[in-house]
Structures are given as C-alpha cells and as structure tokens.
Amino acid sequence: MPKVKPETSQARRDEILEAAETCFARQGFHQTTIRDVIQQSGLSAGCIYGYFSTKEDLIRAMGERRHARDATLLSPSDKSADPITLLRAIAREYLTDLEKEDGLRTRRVALQLWAEALRNDEIKAQVTSGIHVPLAAITALVQRGQRLGLIDKKLNPSSIARMMVAMFQGYALQRVWNEPFKAKAALEAFDIVLRGLVPARVS
Amino acid sequence: MPKVKPETSQARRDEILEAAETCFARQGFHQTTIRDVIQQSGLSAGCIYGYFSTKEDLIRAMGERRHARDATLLSPSDKSADPITLLRAIAREYLTDLEKEDGLRTRRVALQLWAEALRNDEIKAQVTSGIHVPLAAITALVQRGQRLGLIDKKLNPSSIARMMVAMFQGYALQRVWNEPFKAKAALEAFDIVLRGLVPARVS
DNA sequence: CCATATAAAAAGAATGTCCGTTTTTCTTGT
C-alpha cells in the first residue's frame, strides 16, 4: 500500500504554507492568486488542492500558524520574579521581536488577518483568542503586583492589560508601515507606563 | 447647455462614496464588487464609472475621505491650556469617538485601509500622513510640557508621541473586533501614562 | 535485495463563473 510517509506530507504542507506566506505578505490575500502560490512554491494546482480544499482554507491555515507563533511570544516567562520585571520582560521580548527584519513578513500577514477578521468569523476567533491569552497573562501579573503593593490598588487590572496590548498592536502597525521604530525607544516609553503604575506615595 | 449643476454632481459623488463605504465596511474592498455598490446605491455601472475611473480610484477617494475626518479629530484644540490637560483632551475626544456606534462603520474601513497600505503606495501615503499630524501635535505638546517642568526632561518627546498614537490605534483595533471597550476605562489607563510623565521628585 | 504492481500524489490542461469595465441605448434637465 503505497502512501507517502506522514512526515513527507507534513513537509509539503509546510512548503505550501511557506510559499503562501511569502505571497500574502507581498500582495495581500486577495491580490494573491493560486497561480502566484504555485509559482512561488514550484508546485502545481493539483498538488495544492490536495492539501487545502480551497483558498479560504489556505488563509485559515495561515491564521492558525500565526496564532501559534504569537501565543508563544507573548506568554509570560513563568518565573516568579516580581510582576513589574515580568511585565517589562514581556514588553522587551515583543518589541525586540518587532524590530527584527525577519518578523516583518509575518507581521504583514498578521495585519491582513486583522482586516480579514472583520468579515470572516473563523479568522476573527483566531485573532481575538490570540489577544485574550496575553490579556489574561498581563491581568494576572498586575493583580499580583497589586497584592504585593507594587501597583496602585485603585487601578483596574484588565484595563491596564488592554492598554498594553493596544500599545503593542499599535507599534506593530507602525512597524509594518516602515515608520521609524526602535525597540529601545519603545521600551523607554513602556517604562513610563510602568512608572505610572506605582502607588502614589503618601506624603 | 444641459449640464447638471455642480452641487448635484457633487451630491451624486457623495452618494456613491456613501454606498461604497457601507459595502466596504461590510465586506472589505476586495469582496465588494462594483455590482454590490450599484445595488447599494441604486445607481448604475455607467453612472459610477462617470465619477470614478476605476475601482482603485474609488478606494483612493475613500481613503481621502477618511483621512480628512481623522485629521480634524486628532488635531489639538489650539487653546493654550497646560499641555497635560490638552493631551488628556485629545485622548478623551478620540476615545469617546471610538466608543460611538456610528463611528464603527468608518473604523472598519480604516482597518481595511491600513492593510491596503501594505501594497498600495498611495494609500500608504494617506495613512502615514494621517499619523504624522497627531504625532507632531503630541510631540509639540510634550516639549512644551518639558519646558514648563511638568514633564520629565529626560524623556524623548517623539517616543512618547509614538507610544500614544500606538495606543490609540490599538484601541481602534480592539474596538472594530467588538472587544469590550469603554472609553472611561481607556481614559483611566491613559491617565496612568500621564502620571508616568511627571518628573521624579527629588527627595 | 531487486523488480514490479499499484495506488497515491503531483502535474498540467481544461472549465465555467464572475467581475471590472466599456459600449450602446435611453432619459432627463435646461
């Protein structure tokens, strides 16, 4: 019974996704034709449709791939250091990743997905769940900081989390438009926020 | 000479843009067909192509329209109140506008434009110039604040401006995805940033 | 260990729909 080894099959799939990502980053989902993906991958129509039933399916798979990547990026290093330090570590990791050249392609696709989420519920679920993970992590950190007295107890943890995530996403936007972006400067700006979190000193 | 009055002509143009905006907000640029716009507007293909030479042209005009709207929204009220208050006023205006239901349609189109900017240089120019106006305004305010001793002189004004704009844009993203968004909570979070700006007290 | 049969996988041509745009015809304002 001649069936190709699963690892080979998986490799082909990745090959196709890789080619598709290149095309999508360059031209967007809807300007990219299957022919483009064919050309980029060096494969054929029949082959691609063996792995993805439809172009939409390919986009969905693209979303999954991205989702997985970001989930690992923004999850807090589980060390039980103090919350402020951990927040800063998360920001640092995200912002330096943003600065890297090779993350650009990925982030261009991410922006496409953000827009796609407006009209495709499945993509939207991917995108929002991709947000909720870091939201929850940051919220938990802030709460811990409050318990430790490092962060003003009057502040709403989830509002803070939303603000930080908004910042990160906004930076990502500026980055893909090739606006001047320096992780160092962005991190300094993030420190301003951290400074604003500390409880007012009673005088 | 039977030519329609310019005001009528302008009204038609707006009518078309209005219909297009509805379609674009609903389905995105590339899922919207000219036929959709025809149906939505109740006009005809010939008519639309009399006002816009091409679909791309329609998208470009859409971008201009949005650009104009946002330019007025984020420009600082020119009063010479203290910079911190003015920053807060800008944030307040933007965030409450974001909360309004009728701004949603517009912002959905904005997100499409953000993605479109990746592959269309004209749109990209619109988008980035739409950013640079508030960036400059906020930078100037921060500088004034520093001169007045209200803001820590060690901070880089344009980094701060970029951070704030990133925040605003990120909030806009969350908003169009129907994530829970409350202008009040967002403004409180913004106040954290403002608090972080004040110079460290010498003790 | 090689040869071969076989079914999956890939290639490449073919198909039919849909869409942007143009052209032609009709309507309307002045």
Next chain:
DNA sequence: ACAAGAAAAACGGACATTCTTTTTATATGG
C-alpha cells in the same frame, strides 16, 4: 431640442477549481 447623465446590456479576461494524465514512492513477491 439637445447634449450630458444615467441605465443596462455586453464583453473580455482572469481566476478558483476540477479533471485527466503522468510520475513517484512504497509494499510485496520472487
């Protein structure tokens, strides 16, 4: 009445997808 504006039909091309043919990998029999 007449030219411009608008409607509606028509066109050509491109695209996603399918279908047919060819190739390839593997399991089995010698």
